[in-house]
Amino acid sequence: MSAEEEENAAELKIPDEFLKAKCLMNCEVSLILEHKYEQLQQMADDPMNQMSQVFEKSLQYVKRFSRYKNPDAVRQVREILSRYQLAEFELCVLGNLCPETVEEAIAMVPSIKTRGRAHDDEAIEKMLNDLSLIKKFE
Amino acid sequence: MFFHMVLERNMQLHPRHFGRDLRDKLVAKLMKDVEGTCSGHHGFIVAITGIESVGKGRIRDGTGFVVFPVKYQCVVFRPFKGEILEAVVTMVNKMGFFAEAGPVQIFVSNHLIPDDMEFQPGDIPNYTTSDGSVKIQKESEVRLKIIGTRVDATEIFCIGTIKDDFLGVISDPGANS
Numbered sequence: 001m002s003a004e005e006e007e008n009a010a011e012l013k014i015p016d017e018f019l020k021a022k023c024l025m026n027c028e029v030s031l032i033l034e035h036k037y038e039q040l041q042q043m044a045d046d047p048m049n050q051m052s053q054v055f056e057k058s059l060q061y062v063k064r065f066s067r068y069k070n071p072d073a074v075r076q077v078r079e080i081l082s083r084y085q086l087a088e089f090e091l092c093v094l095g096n097l098c099p100e101t102v103e104e105a106i107a108m109v110p111s112i113k114t115r116g117r118a119h120d121d122e123a124i125e126k127m128l129n130d131l132s133l134i135k136k137f138e
Numbered sequence: 139m140f141f142h143m144v145l146e147r148n149m150q151l152h153p154r155h156f157g158r159d160l161r162d163k164l165v166a167k168l169m170k171d172v173e174g175t176c177s178g179h180h181g182f183i184v185a186i187t188g189i190e191s192v193g194k195g196r197i198r199d200g201t202g203f204v205v206f207p208v209k210y211q212c213v214v215f216r217p218f219k220g221e222i223l224e225a226v227v228t229m230v231n232k233m234g235f236f237a238e239a240g241p242v243q244i245f246v247s248n249h250l251i252p253d254d255m256e257f258q259p260g261d262i263p264n265y266t267t268s269d270g271s272v273k274i275q276k277e278s279e280v281r282l283k284i285i286g287t288r289v290d291a292t293e294i295f296c297i298g299t300i301k302d303d304f305l306g307v308i309s310d311p312g313a314n315s
Contacts, residue, residue, distance in 0.1 A: 009139075009284075010220035015179075018216065021143035029140045029184075032213060036185050052174025054241040058184045058215060061240040062140075064279075065224050092139060093222065097281070099304070107304045108222050 012087055012111040023088035025095040027074045030062040067098050073138045080130045084123065086112065098131060139221060140240075141214050144190055145180065147172065150203045151195075165189055168208055178289035181216025182241045215240050217284050217296050224308065225298075227278045230263045237280060242294055246282060250299035252306070272307055279309040 006013055024032075037051075037059060044050050068074050081091045090109045099105040102124045106112065112119050147168065155163040169186050176182045190209035197204050217223070217239070225237035225244055234247040248257065248265075255265040255272070264275035274280065282298040282305055289295075300306045 007218055007287075008220040009218040013220075014218050017143070018141055018218075021141045024140040024142055024213065026140070029213060032187060033185060036187070054174040054176070054182050054184055054215075057238065058140075058182075058213075058240040061226070061238070064226065089139065097222065097224070104304045107302075 009089065010110045011114065012089060014089065019087070019089065021088075023092040025074070025077070025092045026062045027066040027068045027077070027095070029058070030066045031071060031074065033059045033062060065096070067096070067135065068138060070138055073134050076134050077131065080134070081127070084119070084127050094127075094131070098135070099128060100132070102128070139216065139218065139223070140184070141181075141216060142187070142211065143180075143214060144209055144211050145172075145183075145214075146207060146209045149206045149208050150198070151206060153202050153204070156204075161192060164192060164206060164208065168210060172210075172212070176241070176292055176294060178291060178294065181214045181294060184213045184215055184241070186210050186212045215242065217242050217244075217287055217294060219284055219287055222281065222283045222305070224279060224281050227274060227276055227280060230257075230265065230275055232257050232259070232263075235265070235274060237282065237298070242296055244282065244284065244296040244298040246280075246298045246300055250285075250297075250301050252301050274307055278307055281305050281308050 007015070012019070033055070040050050068077055077095050078091070081094060086094070090112055093109050094105065097108050099108050102121050105124050105128060112124065149164055149168055151160070151164060151167065172183050173186060174183065188211040190211055193207035195204040195206045223239050225239040227235050227237045229236040232248065234245060234251065237244045237246065251265055251274075254267050255274070256268065258264050258266050262275050264273050266273045280300060282300050283302055284296045284298050286297040287294060
């Protein structure tokens with residue numbers, strides 16, 4: 001992709017290197033950053049001093065908006081979503097926002113309908129059901 | 139959205155660091171230099187999670203400094219146009235409101251707030267629907283869509299909207315109190 005103007009996540013038009021990179025859900029970022037924070041705490045007396053503002057803000061944000069707290073649940077979410085031939089980016093948007101209805105899911109990730117893949121409403125419904133089950137049994 | 143990716147950087151190291159713990163010095167300097175920075179292209183570099191490889195060092199002419207190409211894995215945050223995400227409201231005024239999603243600031247203009255929500259000035263400025271059922275104030279959590287990004291060398295700034303289906307307030311700090 002050349003021009004910045006063409007970028008549109010709703011149509012999955014994001015720069016190639018991001019499309020190929022591994023996308024992370026908020027709950028996964030939370031696990032990574034918490035781990036790193038603990039490491040920093042062990043090394044320095046005052047970890048707040050060591051952290052950049054970007055790190056601090058990101059940590060607060062992902063803690064606040066993590067849908068799943070338990071590491072096993074996080075792993076399950078990724079495993080279940082990855083059965084549905086989603087792009088990494090779509091998978092993470094769904095995992096982050098946890099839509100409850102098919103219409104909501106399509107509004108959040110319009111590209112699941114447009115790319116001519118085998119995503120009928122039933123498949124999407126099943127996917128959302130699977131997701132809400134994990135949440136219930138967490 | 140957060141991504142885990144491999145980036146490369148040429149690190150300059152002073153000769154006084156050459157010795158047994160050269161690699162540690164290099165990694166420490168890398169963390170200090172790049173964590174917390176923002177580039178228009180990759181977004182915010184939140185944290186380095188690992189070192190992929192450290193290439194052969196090359197002595198720079200005339201200085202004695204050595205340049206090492208270092209490949210590292212890191213967590214980056216990069217907002218995209220068209221992306222839908224959740225954010226926390228940080229400031230409300232009659233022009234609209236500001237929200238924060240991790241390191242990035244998002245402005246939602248009052249034109250992009252549903253028409254039935256009116257600005258209410260006062261101690262806690264807010265946007266409220268005519269029946270008072272929905273309220274946006276500081277610390278509210280909203281779901282919004284990014285419709286524009288302004289990227290410069292060291293900062294990313296976004297414009298968002300909540301005037302669309304399934305967007306708007308997800309939790310109201312006043313509701314529980």
